[in-house]
Amino acid sequence: MLKVRNLDVHYGDFQALWDISIEVGKGKVVSIIGANGSGKSTLLNTIAGLLKPSHGVIEFRGESIHKLGPHEMVARGISLVPEGRRLFPSLTVFENLIIGSYAPRSRKKRDLALGKVYELFPILKERASQMSDTLSGGEQQMLAIARALMSDPSLILFDEISLGLAPLIIKNIYQTVREINQQGITVVLVEQDVKRSLKAANMAYIILEGKVVLQGEPSTLSEKTVREAYFGL
Amino acid sequence: MQDLLQPIMNGILLGGLYAIIGIGLSMIFGIVKLVNLAHGDLMILASYLSLVFMMLLGVPPLVTFVFAVPAMFFIGFVLQAYLINRVLGKGMEPPLILAFGLSIITQNCLLLVFTPDARSLISSLSVTTIQVAGFLNIPVIYLIDFLIGLVVISVLHQFLQKTYMGRAIRAASDDEGAAQLMGINTKNIYAYAMGIAMITAAIAGVLVGMTFTFYPHTGPQYLTIAFGVVIIGGLGSMIGTFLGGIILGLAQLLGGYFLGPGLQLLSGYVILLIVLTVRPQGIFGRVT
Numbered sequence: 001m002l003k004v005r006n007l008d009v010h011y012g013d014f015q016a017l018w019d020i021s022i023e024v025g026k027g028k029v030v031s032i033i034g035a036n037g038s039g040k041s042t043l044l045n046t047i048a049g050l051l052k053p054s055h056g057v058i059e060f061r062g063e064s065i066h067k068l069g070p071h072e073m074v075a076r077g078i079s080l081v082p083e084g085r086r087l088f089p090s091l092t093v094f095e096n097l098i099i100g101s102y103a104p105r106s107r108k109k110r111d112l113a114l115g116k117v118y119e120l121f122p123i124l125k126e127r128a129s130q131m132s133d134t135l136s137g138g139e140q141q142m143l144a145i146a147r148a149l150m151s152d153p154s155l156i157l158f159d160e161i162s163l164g165l166a167p168l169i170i171k172n173i174y175q176t177v178r179e180i181n182q183q184g185i186t187v188v189l190v191e192q193d194v195k196r197s198l199k200a201a202n203m204a205y206i207i208l209e210g211k212v213v214l215q216g217e218p219s220t221l222s223e224k225t226v227r228e229a230y231f232g233l
Numbered sequence: 234m235q236d237l238l239q240p241i242m243n244g245i246l247l248g249g250l251y252a253i254i255g256i257g258l259s260m261i262f263g264i265v266k267l268v269n270l271a272h273g274d275l276m277i278l279a280s281y282l283s284l285v286f287m288m289l290l291g292v293p294p295l296v297t298f299v300f301a302v303p304a305m306f307f308i309g310f311v312l313q314a315y316l317i318n319r320v321l322g323k324g325m326e327p328p329l330i331l332a333f334g335l336s337i338i339t340q341n342c343l344l345l346v347f348t349p350d351a352r353s354l355i356s357s358l359s360v361t362t363i364q365v366a367g368f369l370n371i372p373v374i375y376l377i378d379f380l381i382g383l384v385v386i387s388v389l390h391q392f393l394q395k396t397y398m399g400r401a402i403r404a405a406s407d408d409e410g411a412a413q414l415m416g417i418n419t420k421n422i423y424a425y426a427m428g429i430a431m432i433t434a435a436i437a438g439v440l441v442g443m444t445f446t447f448y449p450h451t452g453p454q455y456l457t458i459a460f461g462v463v464i465i466g467g468l469g470s471m472i473g474t475f476l477g478g479i480i481l482g483l484a485q486l487l488g489g490y491f492l493g494p495g496l497q498l499l500s501g502y503v504i505l506l507i508v509l510t511v512r513p514q515g516i517f518g519r520v521t
Contacts (some may be wrong), residue, residue, distance in 0.1 A: 151416055
């Protein structure tokens, strides 16, 4: 479904990603694991169109998309839950949600999508008229996920969704990620938490200093080799 | 005491006009993060457009809204879509220099076409006053300024709060990147926002032309007023902008009353400095 080939990304003179190639099959959960500053978020932001690659190709459903802007990615069915959630503080919970289906393709199905996300996160329905910055951390993360689902994506990218949350809430969030995947949505997870993301994934890529250093199905990767790759030992 | 009521009344009414002058600047700074140095000049351009329509069609100034408003929306949309959008995201200076350039070009084009003569949009409304309680003389045009100011601010507030596009504008203003991730073409949203800001400039331009005289180079004077309104009221707050206009209007007219007309502008800016010292985010501004 998504193919990234030989991707280089620069911030000015600094090269953040080196010749990255990953492949995400339809209906799969793919984990991208790496330490802080390894380039995981850069990779997701480039797939979502916020950054432009200096070299390489991103293909989605056979179409080359790396020259498109982020709003055009959403229109094609790619949705990113960004690091730090980035909710709109001057909008209510309800308004955050309906802005999520701004793309013309999603706008027609807005009510259907709203019903679905309220089913997934009943708490958001209760909080609909509250301002988004009055929610708790866990609720804010739910809202960020729900907002991304409002565009009716076929591929959803999660950037560090467990960051700063209590263990029990993280468990719930991962349960939700599984449910989203079971609905047929392809998932890419970016995490620092090795154990949890290996457990959730069908396929894992370990990134170190902007390069893929290890890849494979989680069952074939021992925790020891992953750890070594993660820390560059 | 009765003497004092006259400048108070005029100050409040004039504040409504100041609010419309300020709201466009405030909107564009909040949404596009652009300090539109050409805002005053574009407003004066609208005054001249209104003058042209009056002369061509022989209609009274208020009727020229019908032409000036869409014309200014179009000018704002095109300026943003084809000029200003191209320099956004390239640092602080390029948009600022562009806006400054627009200001100079607009002033000089107006000078070229209309000569440096003083103009005004004359109608019977400009010279009529209503007498209240035997001693208050309310200029009808001030009353119109105030009422239209109230309507413009309310409509804009409702638009931003209640419509889908208004919500998208607020989202883009909160976080441009996140808004793009929702499928919003933020550049397009900016073009509409500038178009809307120029609608307010068109309304302000016609009213200024009816209330005062104007020249090709009057723009910066109103830019300063717009800055004053926005700083006193606080950015991004509609009520703040309206009250900011009233406070600035009151400060100027009361200053003129007590200190003489020569010090009218000064007293406005003294209030501005006091607000900046005591509450730098403005009376209704949010701390970010």
